[in-house]
Amino acid sequence: MRFPFALTFKIAKHITRHRLKRTPRFAMVLQLEPLHTCNLTCTGCGRIREYSTSLKDMVPLEQCLAAADECDAPMVSICGGEPLIYPKIEELVAGLRGQGRIIYICTNGVFMRKKMREYLASVFTPAHETVLARLVAEQLVTEKEAEAIRKADAGAKSKPVIAPSKWMYWNVHVDGLEYTHDLIVEREGVFKECVAAIRMAKILGYQTATNTTVYKETAMPELVDMYKYLSSLGVDGHTISPGYDYDAAKKDMVKRLGRDPKEFFLTRTLTREKFKDIEEWGKMFTIFGTPVYQEFLAGKRELTCTAWAIPTYNVKGWKAPCYLMTDGHFAGYQEMLDTVDWEKYGVVDGVARDARCENCMVHCGYDPSGALSTKPRDNWINMKFNFGARPAAFPSDAALEKRVFNGVTIGKGHLAEAKAAVNKEFSGAKSAYARNGNDLPAAPSAGGGCGGGDAGQRDELLAKLDGARKTDVNAG
Ligand code: SF4
Ligand code: SF4
Numbered sequence: 319m320r321f322p323f324a325l326t327f328k329i330a331k332h333i334t335r336h337r338l339k340r341t342p343r344f345a346m347v348l349q350l351e352p353l354h355t356c357n358l359t360c361t362g363c364g365r366i367r368e369y370s371t372s373l374k375d376m377v378p379l380e381q382c383l384a385a386a387d388e389c390d391a392p393m394v395s396i397c398g399g400e401p402l403i404y405p406k407i408e409e410l411v412a413g414l415r416g417q418g419r420i421i422y423i424c425t426n427g428v429f430m431r432k433k434m435r436e437y438l439a440s441v442f443t444p445a446h447e448t449v450l451a452r453l454v455a456e457q458l459v460t461e462k463e464a465e466a467i468r469k470a471d472a473g474a475k476s477k478p479v480i481a482p483s484k485w486m487y488w489n490v491h492v493d494g495l496e497y498t499h500d501l502i503v504e505r506e507g508v509f510k511e512c513v514a515a516i517r518m519a520k521i522l523g524y525q526t527a528t529n530t531t532v533y534k535e536t537a538m539p540e541l542v543d544m545y546k547y548l549s550s551l552g553v554d555g556h557t558i559s560p561g562y563d564y565d566a567a568k569k570d571m572v573k574r575l576g577r578d579p580k581e582f583f584l585t586r587t588l589t590r591e592k593f594k595d596i597e598e599w600g601k602m603f604t605i606f607g608t609p610v611y612q613e614f615l616a617g618k619r620e621l622t623c624t625a626w627a628i629p630t631y632n633v634k635g636w637k638a639p640c641y642l643m644t645d646g647h648f649a650g651y652q653e654m655l656d657t658v659d660w661e662k663y664g665v666v667d668g669v670a671r672d673a674r675c676e677n678c679m680v681h682c683g684y685d686p687s688g689a690l691s692t693k694p695r696d697n698w699i700n701m702k703f704n705f706g707a708r709p710a711a712f713p714s715d716a717a718l719e720k721r722v723f724n725g726v727t728i729g730k731g732h733l734a735e736a737k738a739a740v741n742k743e744f745s746g747a748k749s750a751y752a753r754n755g756n757d758l759p760a761a762p763s764a765g766g767g768c769g770g771g772d773a774g775q776r777d778e779l780l781a782k783l784d785g786a787r788k789t790d791v792n793a794g
Pocket of ligand 2: 356357358366426503
């Protein structure tokens with residue numbers, strides 16, 4: 319089976335229950351943002367900008383659990399900000415499990431290994447020595463860390479931890495291969511850390527997933543390599559979504575200056591071009607997301623936005639109408655469902671009900687539309703997909719690894735590249751992506767679990783390179 323039976327069954331039961339009750343709108347996935355603080359400052363991150371005045375605020379644990387209880391979504395995606403910074407993350411995961419939810423922890427991966435060491439310390443007995451020795455041998459845990467795990471005191475043993483469970487996934491944000499990903503998150507070494515964290519998670523028996531956002535500059539062949547490599551690591555599934563950002567200023571430029579929208583937006587046409595092979599990918603890799611949504615992305619059909627099915631709850635309340643756009647926050651999920659005029663949003667028969675929705679095809683608006691379709695043919699293909707055989711893991715090889723670690727590992731990190739630009743030796747330090755005749759990739763915002771974007775990334779990166787050049791000149 320492509321997905322664990324118990325999880326598929328739980329979701330199917332939830333949908334059936336609401337269909338029988340004829341509930342007009344209900345939640346499938348809660349996007350829970352307990353905080354917006356992050357250890358990274360990705361270029362173009364929508365979250366750390368939109369909530370810049372409340373970055374220090376957090377949703378109290380009880381309120382997080384009450385929100386999950388209120389909307390009763392079978393799946394909760396804990397995102398942010400970086401959820402592993404949330405001081406009560408372990409209690410939150412335990413509380414959501416107590417409610418019977420399927421949990422995705424959407425993380426940038428940087429603190430994952432620390433959390434898994436804490437887990438290992440809490441359960442460690444001599445019987446775990448073999449696994450610990452393997453982690454050390456594979457350089458996923460240092461000798462010093464291994465010793466700390468062996469000598470864990472009563473405090474470490476009784477600490478709440480995030481343990482492996484078939485009901486929980488680490489959902490790691492990965493937007494490309496090493497060079498691209500580190501550029502996006504603006505820190506060299508993050509891609510390598512994500513890979514190390516995924517490898518450690520698999521050894522310890524955790525379920526792992528990845529989430530990727532595709533933007534205008536994303537090179538799709540690069541993503542095929544990324545999925546092959548992730549598959550070789552044993553990653554259990556992947557969420558992929560086109561990025562989308564509505565920016566009134568850019569829209570105005572299109573209108574006033576007669577500029578081509580393609581210069582600014584991942585338009586519907588561009589999205590369909592990018593995703594034309596998504597159904598093939600669905601056969602090759604364990605892509606999460608219904609085949610109906612995949613047909614929509616590939617341009618084979620239309621769907622109506624069902625943003626109410628993936629509601630977002632954060633420090634300001636229930637965010638309406640969707641993860642991307644904010645027209646207001648509400649105190650309750652039901653209040654939001656009852657108050658928002660949902661007929662004002664989305665694209666129906668090719669016509670945008672709201673100009674801001676015109677080019678949106680994002681996962682949080684349209685994937686549930688596929689899952690909730692009442693057409694027998696859609697139900698059949700969704701079921702066939704879910705119950706079908708899981709794609710076999712790709713074997714990794716030296717050539718693939720060489721393409722994957724194309725950044726800081728080979729001395730071509732973005733900082734090295736910025737330095738090269740400063741020294742006017744840029745061409746000698748171009749990335750593999752750029753050397754293949756492409757423009758340097760702009761930095762898309764993190765998708766799926768966090769971020770949620772601003773497409774001024776290219777301009778900002780160029781400005782940073784320019785700034786670095788000036789600083790260097792001044793210093794010299
Ligand atoms: S179409 Fe996209 S932007 Fe518009 S409401 Fe739906 S999810 Fe939000
Ligand atoms: S995109 Fe995600 S990882 Fe990056 S700064 Fe924003 S919240 Fe943090």
